[in-house]
Amino acid sequence: MSRSLHDQTLALAGVFQAATLVQQVAHQGQCAESSLETSVRSLFATEPDSTLAVYGDLKDLREGLAALVSVLSEQSRREDVDILRYGLNLIQLEARLKSQPDMLDVISSRIEQARHTARHFGYTHGNLIKNLASIYTDTISTFKLRIQVSGDPNKLQMEDNAARVRALLLAGIRSAVLWRQTGGRRWHLIFFRKRIVAKARELAEQANQSVYH
Template sequence: MNQRFTMSERALALAGLVQALAQVRRVADTGQANAAILATAMDSVFRIDAPSPAAVFGGAEALRPGLTLLRDYFTNQARDEQLPRLALAVLQLERRFARDREMAARVQAGIRAQAGHAERLGSSHPDVLAALGGLYAETLSHLRPRVLVQGNPHYLGQATVVAEVRAILLAAVRSAVLWRQLGGSLWDFLLRRRELLAAVAAHLG
């Protein structure tokens, strides 16, 4: 992915990020994810060599929930105040991750090691989520700033829920990597906000 990409494609990466993080929040609060949205997030982890930004997520239509969240954020209608903070933390974490080549290689190797299981069982199968959650715990969770997820202590006290949260965080980092590869930066939120909102609105129709 080294050609010039448009703001439209950058918006898809950002939508993938917030859509995954909304599921992190949902799982932390309720112990349950939306199955279709979870599958979109986890499938993206294994599409390392996708031919286009949209293909990472199985098509732009799969990102409608995330695009809606972005539109609400850019028009000051966001309902979850923690989501923007979580997104900022993941974007900052990804910058540290991108500079650590050894860790990046470990994460990519760990993902490839699970690719066969994901293809056979499904990317959101509990065994795959447990493995990817463990991979996140062994690697990215050691970087600073740590991504702190708040939620219901009843669910966050369960090992399977914690593993699922970490696995979805890995998917969020995947989207953050794509965002950076497409030239995205925090300056876009300040200097290109209208352009980004227009791209989001165009996708939503």
């Protein structure tokens, strides 16, 4: 796996795309189906040829790249605070998970079992989302550090939305694993922040150009 800034930024965009979608579901009860599919599909990319192959095309990471630029530089949107908190928590949870090989094995095994459902129904089908949500509940949710998702209580109490949030958090941790594998470290977010933002802006422009061609 490449350890370049390019690859680290892609993986970090994956983390923040999942965080953004969690924020949207928590407040609005919905998120873009295509972005949801990208995040969920990344869970099944176990032997990718490249970092980008985990997500598909660059355009599939547009929401994550935009969020990365916003939360690490501007923080001009009200939702940026929540998205940044979720993203940092996901990275922190992945660090805890790394020291739990038995739990990692359980997660990998259950994701593999869910692959048939994904192939049969698609990556955004309710059956798959609930399956992935249960994996998160049975494993990551048992850590003392838990991500407190804030939003509209009426939206969050809906079973489908709660399942989407948990499935997305699982996908966010998958991207945090990828970020670490490409050489990403938490201190990079402080000392290399400007470099990360510049690369994310560059990739976001490329993603937008690919959409309009």
